Amino acid sequence: MANDKKTVGITATNAAALAHLVSAGHFSSELDAAKFAMAYAIKAGVRSGATDGAETKWNVGSIDPDGSMRSLLEALFPESTVEPYRLAEYLMNEGIKALGEQGGRTNVYDMLFPASEARG
Amino acid sequence: MLQIEALHLEDFGPFKGKQSLRFSLEDGVTIIYGENMRGKTSLLNAIRFAFFGKVLGRGRKTLALHKIGNWEQTSLGKFGFQVQLEFREDNHKYRLTRSCHPRSGIVAPSDDSDYTIEYFLSCDGNVMGPQQAETELKRILPEQISRFFLFDGELLQEYEDLLNSETDMGRRISEAIERILGVPVLTTARATLSALKDKSEHREALAAQGDQKTRELGKHLAELHAQRQTLREDTQRLERDLEQARSQKAALEEAMKKKERLAAWLDKRDILERMLREITSRREVKQVELQQAMATAWTALLDEPIRQAAKALRTQEDALQTEIMRHEVLRELQANANSECPACLQVVSPEARKRIEISLAHSTGQDRGQRQRALAAVRRKLAALEDHGGLSQKSALRLLWDAVDDAEMDFANKKSERDEITKQLESVDEEALRKTKTDFEAAIKSIDALEKGIVKSREAIEQYNADAENIQRRLDKLGGGSLAKERRRREIYSNLHRLFDAAVGNYREQLRKRVEADATRHFRALTTEPDYAALKINDSYGLTIIHKDGSDIPVRSAGAEHVVALCLIGALQNNAPLRGPIIIDSPFGRLDRSHTRNIVKALPTMTKQIILLVYDDELPADIARNELKAKLRGEWRLERRSAKHTDLVPRKD
Amino acid sequence: MTSKIDPKNDEQSRALLETVEQLREQQFPHLSADLVRNVLRIHSSAAAGEVDLVRAVEEAVEQHLAKVI
Numbered sequence: 001m002a003n004d005k006k007t008v009g010i011t012a013t014n015a016a017a018l019a020h021l022v023s024a025g026h027f028s029s030e031l032d033a034a035k036f037a038m039a040y041a042i043k044a045g046v047r048s049g050a051t052d053g054a055e056t057k058w059n060v061g062s063i064d065p066d067g068s069m070r071s072l073l074e075a076l077f078p079e080s081t082v083e084p085y086r087l088a089e090y091l092m093n094e095g096i097k098a099l100g101e102q103g104g105r106t107n108v109y110d111m112l113f114p115a116s117e118a119r120g
Numbered sequence: 121m122l123q124i125e126a127l128h129l130e131d132f133g134p135f136k137g138k139q140s141l142r143f144s145l146e147d148g149v150t151i152i153y154g155e156n157m158r159g160k161t162s163l164l165n166a167i168r169f170a171f172f173g174k175v176l177g178r179g180r181k182t183l184a185l186h187k188i189g190n191w192e193q194t195s196l197g198k199f200g201f202q203v204q205l206e207f208r209e210d211n212h213k214y215r216l217t218r219s220c221h222p223r224s225g226i227v228a229p230s231d232d233s234d235y236t237i238e239y240f241l242s243c244d245g246n247v248m249g250p251q252q253a254e255t256e257l258k259r260i261l262p263e264q265i266s267r268f269f270l271f272d273g274e275l276l277q278e279y280e281d282l283l284n285s286e287t288d289m290g291r292r293i294s295e296a297i298e299r300i301l302g303v304p305v306l307t308t309a310r311a312t313l314s315a316l317k318d319k320s321e322h323r324e325a326l327a328a329q330g331d332q333k334t335r336e337l338g339k340h341l342a343e344l345h346a347q348r349q350t351l352r353e354d355t356q357r358l359e360r361d362l363e364q365a366r367s368q369k370a371a372l373e374e375a376m377k378k379k380e381r382l383a384a385w386l387d388k389r390d391i392l393e394r395m396l397r398e399i400t401s402r403r404e405v406k407q408v409e410l411q412q413a414m415a416t417a418w419t420a421l422l423d424e425p426i427r428q429a430a431k432a433l434r435t436q437e438d439a440l441q442t443e444i445m446r447h448e449v450l451r452e453l454q455a456n457a458n459s460e461c462p463a464c465l466q467v468v469s470p471e472a473r474k475r476i477e478i479s480l481a482h483s484t485g486q487d488r489g490q491r492q493r494a495l496a497a498v499r500r501k502l503a504a505l506e507d508h509g510g511l512s513q514k515s516a517l518r519l520l521w522d523a524v525d526d527a528e529m530d531f532a533n534k535k536s537e538r539d540e541i542t543k544q545l546e547s548v549d550e551e552a553l554r555k556t557k558t559d560f561e562a563a564i565k566s567i568d569a570l571e572k573g574i575v576k577s578r579e580a581i582e583q584y585n586a587d588a589e590n591i592q593r594r595l596d597k598l599g600g601g602s603l604a605k606e607r608r609r610r611e612i613y614s615n616l617h618r619l620f621d622a623a624v625g626n627y628r629e630q631l632r633k634r635v636e637a638d639a640t641r642h643f644r645a646l647t648t649e650p651d652y653a654a655l656k657i658n659d660s661y662g663l664t665i666i667h668k669d670g671s672d673i674p675v676r677s678a679g680a681e682h683v684v685a686l687c688l689i690g691a692l693q694n695n696a697p698l699r700g701p702i703i704i705d706s707p708f709g710r711l712d713r714s715h716t717r718n719i720v721k722a723l724p725t726m727t728k729q730i731i732l733l734v735y736d737d738e739l740p741a742d743i744a745r746n747e748l749k750a751k752l753r754g755e756w757r758l759e760r761r762s763a764k765h766t767d768l769v770p771r772k773d
Numbered sequence: 774m775t776s777k778i779d780p781k782n783d784e785q786s787r788a789l790l791e792t793v794e795q796l797r798e799q800q801f802p803h804l805s806a807d808l809v810r811n812v813l814r815i816h817s818s819a820a821a822g823e824v825d826l827v828r829a830v831e832e833a834v835e836q837h838l839a840k841v842i
Contacts, residue, residue, distance in 0.1 A: 028411035036414070039421035071504030076422075076429045078501065112420055113518055302785045306793075309816040312826045316834070605838070612804070612834055616812060619793065619801050627792045696785075 004083035008063055009054035010034070014093055017100030026108050031058055037095030038088060040111065044098060048080035051093045060085050121209070122260060122700030123729050124167075128204040130219075131190040132169075133162030134766035141768055144753035145208065149723055149730040151744055152768075154758025159766045160733035164270055164705045170205040170218050172263050173237050176272075185220050186232050191764040199229050209260055215242045216257070261700065265296045268689050271704045294660035300696045301631050306624045313617040320613045321345060321588070324595075324606040334598050341591045348584040355577040362570040365563055372560040379556055385541050392538040396531060403527035410520040417517055419508045430505045433498055440495045447488070450476055631695065632657050638691035639663055639684075645722045646683050648714040655687060663688055679711045686719065690726035701729035708738045720747040741773075786817055808837045 010018055010030075018030050018037075027033040063085075064070055070084040073091075080087055127141040141163075143150050154160050165175040169188075177183040189201045200221035207214050218239035222229040229235055241253035248256060261269070298304070322345050328338025453461065453468055453476055460467055468476070596607060636657040643655050643665075653668040663684050665673040676684070686707070693699055702723075708716045716739060723730050732739070745752055755771035790813060797809050815829045 025407060026410065027414055028408075029415075032411075032415045032418075035418040036421070039418035042425050043421045068504065068507055071500065072422075072426075072508050075433065075501035075504045076425055078429075078433070109521055112417060112514070112521075302789055305789055305813070305816045308826065309812055312816070312830050313812070315827060316830060609834065609838060612808075612837070615801050615804050616809070616834075619796055619804065619809065620812075622796055622800065623793050626796060627789065630788070630792060 004060075005085045005089060006060055007056045008058050008060060008085060008089040008092070009056040010096065011051065011054050011093055014096040014100070015055075017096050021096070021099060024108070031063065034058075034092045034096065035063075036108070037099055038091040039095070040099060041091040041095035042076060044095075046091060046094050048077050048082050048087055049090045049094070050082055050086050051090045054089055054093060063088070121728060123208045124205065124701050124731070125208060125213075126204075126206040127163070127166060127170075128206075129166055129768075130202040130204075131193050131198070132166050132201045132203055133188060133190065134159040134764060135162065135166075135768065136190045136192055136761070136765040139768045141756060142754070143729070143731065146753055147724065147728045148751040148753035149720075149732060149744075149748055150754040150756070151732045151734060151739070151741075151752070152756040152758065153734060153736060153741070153771065154766070155735050155760075158758040158760060160705050160735075160758065161272065163733060164272060164703060166203045167205065167703065168266070168270060169220075170203045170216050171257060171261050171266065173218060173239070184232050185235055185237075186229060188220070192762065197228075200235070212243050213245075214260075216240070262296075262299070265300050267293075268297075268300075268692055269700050269702055271685070271689060271702060271707075297661050297692065298628070298631075300692065301635075303624070303628060303631070306620055306627055310617065310620040310624055313613060313620055317610070317613040317617045318345070318349070320606070320610040321592075324592075324603065324610050327603055327606045328595055331600065331602060333600070334595055334603065337591055337595050337598070341588060341595065344584055344588045344591065348581055348588065351577055351581050351584065355574060355581065358570055358574045358577060362567065362574065365567045365570060369560065369563040369567060372556055372563055375556045376560055382545065385545060389538055389541045389545070392534050392541070395534055396538065399527055399531045399534065403524060403531065406520060406523045406527060410517075410524055413513075413517050413520055420514050420517065422508065426505050426508060430502060433502050433505070437495065437498045437502065440491065440498060444488075444491050444495065447480075447491070450480055454480060632659075632661070634695055635661065635688075635691045636663075638694045639687040642687040642690040642722060642726065643683070645725075646687065646715065646718045648712075648718060655684065661688065679715065682707065682709075682711060683715060683719070686726075690722075693727045699727060701731060702727050703731040703733070705733045706735070706738065707732060708734065713743075717743060717747055720744060724748070724751045741771075789813060789817070805837060808833060 018033060021027065021033040021037070022030050027036065069088065073084040073087055077087060082090065123145055124143050125145060126143065129135045129139050129141075131137065141152070152160065152163065165183075165188075169175050175183045175185065175188055189199050193199075200219065202217065202219035204215065204217045207216070216239065218237065220235050220237050222234055223236050226234045239253070241248050241256060243256070322342065325338050325341040325345060328334040328341065331338075449462065453473075595603070636655060639657070640654040643652070651668050652665050652673070654666045655663045656666050656672070657663055665676060665680070665684065667673055689702060693702070708719065711719070720739065720743065723732075741755070744755075757769045757771045759767045759769050761767055790810065793809055793813055794806065797804055797806060811833045812830055815826060815833065
């Protein structure tokens with residue numbers, strides 16, 4: 001594989017959506033929100049890809065200090081030709097875009113605890 | 121003697137359309153049966169409305185007339201009602217019609233101001249003018265004493281007021297009783313004579329000044345009279361001020377009660393604000409905990425993808441493992457020429473050996489090391505998946521979310537409660553309320569000062585009277601013929617005044633004795649308790665039960681209250697010139713059968729026309745018929761057509 | 774319709790008269806019984822206003838004085 005990215009970023013168009021996600025108060029940082037968006041994209045079935053024009057935001061050392069996220073992505077996307085961190089960047093941006101398109105009422109609670117799972 | 125002949129209702133209360141009740145003019149009892157909520161109280165109110173234009177509810181509160189029109193009719197857009205009363209008094213036949221209708225132009229009235237009330241009174245067929253009609257109605261049935269004829273068995277509180285003459289109500293009621301018993305004739309006469317006595321004293325003093333012998337005394341006397349007059353006027357002014365201060369105190373007491381309510385609200389608001397602050401900090405703490413937990417929450421979304429990926433990887437793992445094992449076996453078989461197949465334990469045949477060789481040749485490319493590495497890679501991936509699988513701790517996360525939500529909900533609820541109270545307090549002038557307390561205290565002081573002032577004034581007047589009498593005596597000794605006539609006149613007025621003054625006290629006393637005797641007579645006929653001997657009357661016509669051993673029975677049940685109240689009514693009827701029907705709503709509600717029987721039997725002795733509004737269990741028809749016999753003049757039923765429609769029907773069974 | 778002396782006031786008028794007459798006999802025998810009855814009658818009439826009462830009683834007393842003197 002080609003060299004993986006050392007930094008990960010968000011496109012200009014996604015910046016507002018990310019900020020909006022954080023403003024609801026459930027996430028303490030944009031990074032936490034970005035990871036959540038990435039997971040959302042994976043769950044939604046987004047396939048491997050890469051993002052262009054992402055503005056640098058985080059160092060991979062901050063995102064994935066123990067490398068477990070890279071291992072996870074490699075495990076989830078074994079056929080992918082995209083490097084893990086580049087893939088992560090792609091998934092984050094796709095996720096943020098998708099959540100942004102829901103028009104403000106991003107119901108994080110419902111995503112975490114779907115109605116099909118009854119309240120304990 | 122007032123006697124009701126007929127009551128015609130139109131859309132009054134539950135009585136939809138035009139309905140009528142007819143009463144016999146023969147002495148006796150008419151009974152109207154109806155279950156509760158059928159309209160018995162409405163019938164009483166219909167008569168009240170006819171005479172006074174008012175309708176009463178619980179606690180003697182005036183009800184809004186807007187609510188009185190039949191509800192089924194109002195839902196059809198037909199508003200208003202009318203009552204017509206036919207009655208006899210002194211051999212004259214009267215017809216009183218009072219109606220309440222929306223003002224012209226108003227199609228959908230919403231409160232009393234949208235209505236107008238009109239009434240007509242005719243006597244022997246001639247309609248009376250408004251002024252005459254008003255005077256006549258006041259004479260026939262003064263509102264103040266209507267309570268003794270239109271008797272609502274449920275509202276006994278006012279009767280208890282009689283026992284406590286301190287209350288405003290108690291005083292008014294005893295004044296009302298005295299009015300119908302003739303006391304005002306004497307008190308008015310006393311007042312007239314007092315004024316004339318003063319006038320005659322003054323004339324005498326003036327006349328004395330015409331004679332040299334008596335001039336000085338005459339002047340002195342005239343001065344005393346003038347000063348006494350001033351004092352009297354002052355006293356009257358003080359008495360008026362006192363009356364005003366007393367009503368002001370009553371009003372302030374009302375306001376104070378209201379203030380207590382507001383103080384309670386203010387407290388509640390403060391508590392709510394404190395709670396809001398607590399909830400906010402609680403929520404903030406939980407919010408931070410939630411955010412911390414959310415840092416790893418993203419893995420919770422991946423449960424499904426991780427499971428799918430793990431499944432795929434395991435399949436891969438199995439395949440790789442199988443492949444590796446197969447090659448191991450094949451190579452072993454290739455290496456040992458005479459080896460047995462570990463599976464079937466047969467020697468490998470030359471044909472089979474050839475096939476093994478070909479198979480091995482085909483599968484080169486991937487040597488053992490590569491295969492092992494691939495398997496390891498798959499196993500690493502599986503491990504990575506398993507690592508993340510356990511991280512999320514979904515249930516703990518959910519608890520935190522719910523805690524934050526609950527705190528927000530709690531906050532919202534308490535905030536709206538607090539806002540509601542704030543709104544209520546907005547329209548209140550807290551400054552004004554604080555002032556109320558100080559005003560109240562001032563009113564009490566003022567009343568105290570006025571009362572003391574009045575006492576002093578009266579004492580001073582007494583002093584003047586004494587001095588004047590002194591001088592009067594000396595004048596009498598000195599005075600000659602010219603003064604004689606004045607003196608005679610003055611003596612007559614003075615004696616007349618003293619006579620009527622004494623008469624007031626005597627008459628009141630006799631009256632009370634007569635009322636007490638009549639009430640006791642009724643009581644002994646009505647009560648079932650053999651130890652109860654009599655009723656004792658107090659200054660305000662309150663009655664206490666006396667035990668046969670002479671002691672007072674201070675407290676009594678609601679049932680006993682009923683009986684005593686009936687005795688008073690009977691006694692008043694016996695002694696009053698104003699005789700009329702007694703109309704009682706639920707007279708027996710709290711009484712047992714024996715009391716009920718006694719009362720039913722005794723009622724006809726109290727007055728000529730009695731109308732009872734009862735329910736079946738209260739007074740079973742057979743008891744009424746047995747006890748009253750021929751005195752039972754009519755029986756009616758209130759029959760239910762719907763919840764808002766009752767019909768008046770003569771009882772046939 | 775508005776009678777000066779209500780027929781049904783008979784009993785009450787009698788009671789009032791009794792009270793007053795008894796007092797007169799006992800404590801004011803020198804007062805004329807007629808005059809006292811008159812004063813009472815004046816005040817028993819229902820529709821009298823204050824001014825009328827004073828004038829009526831004055832008249833009655835003057836008439837009485839004229840008779841006696």
